[in-house]
Amino acid sequence: MLRNYIDFDQWKEQLRKKLLEKKIIEQVTAGMVLPDHAAILHYYETHTDAFTTKRQVKFRQIVTSDLRTAKNLQNRLRKGEDFETVARQGSRAPEAKNGGLVGWVEKGQLEKAMDRALFSLKPGQVSPIIHSPYGYHIFQVLASRPAGVRPLLEVTKEIEENLSLTNRRAFLAGWLKKRRKHVKVHIDSKIFQLLEQ
Known part of the structure; x- marks a missing residue:
């Protein structure tokens, strides 16, 4: 050695x-x-081709390990609580400390169910609870970019x-x-x- x-x-x-x-x-x-x-x-x-991008979304997420917690957090959002605050307090994802902010992702980059849910939302919309191999997710899309050349x-x-x-x-x-x-x-x-x- x-x-x-x-x-x-x-x-x-x-x-x-x-x-x-x-x-x-x-x-x-x-x-x-x-x-x-x-x-x-x-x-x-x-x-x-080096500057061509797929459709992208910028989003926040809340991730929980069980459905019950996800439903409780979803109810808080429905009552008008701020997504960022709920993510900080209830999400187990590493980005929770940043209010759940994940940033930009391209279509096809994430697991299929997550990808489908994210790219069906318009900026400002919040998803229903989505189950994935990583847990239970609630997404909020902040912005979107169309596919094209940068x-x-x-x-x-x-x-x-x-x-x-x-x-x-x-x-x-x-x-x-x-x-x-x-x-x-x-x-x-x-x-x-x-x-x-």
């Missing part, structure tokens, strides 16, 4: 090399220009980061290739044989 550990001096040397490598990469790529609008637009238009404005930053990373990797690969041409490398096959033993 201890053979996987390295001593402090080895660790320090590895850290020094990593930091040096990071500094070199930062210096070498410092002058790189960010992708322009034309490059971003071209990427967007040629990769629409707008360019929404994905511009994501595309810019993706193109920058791709350009940076290509630039570094070229830079390293040039450097290797000027460096003489000697491979000692005896060392490789020792390592294979």
Whole structure:
């Protein structure tokens, strides 16, 4: 078990090399220009499948382990209590502390009964009690998005980061290739044989 550990001096040397490598990469790529609008637009238009989404809903939920508790919580909601408050007090789901807020999900992402119930509701509506393998659920849909392609404005930053990373990797690969041409490398096959033993 201890053979996987390295001593402090080895660790320090590895850290020094990593930091040096990071500094070199930062210096070498410092002058790189960010992708322009034309490059971003071209990427967007040629990769629409990457930005296509299914129908989505943003929702809150209350989850209980038994039907009786779920019915009691449902009655509180029918009497006008706030969904967020009831979820905080009665749900056993991890998101209970956030008022039951789950966030956005795409159609087909959840268990079938849950998916069917959620995507049949309009924003503001509360579901009847739904049974699933996870317990008894009550959902409240907060918002909905139709299926479609996400707008360019929404994905511009994501595309810019993706193109920058791709350009940076290509630039570094070229830079390293040039450097290797000027460096003489000697491979000692005896060392490789020792390592294979």
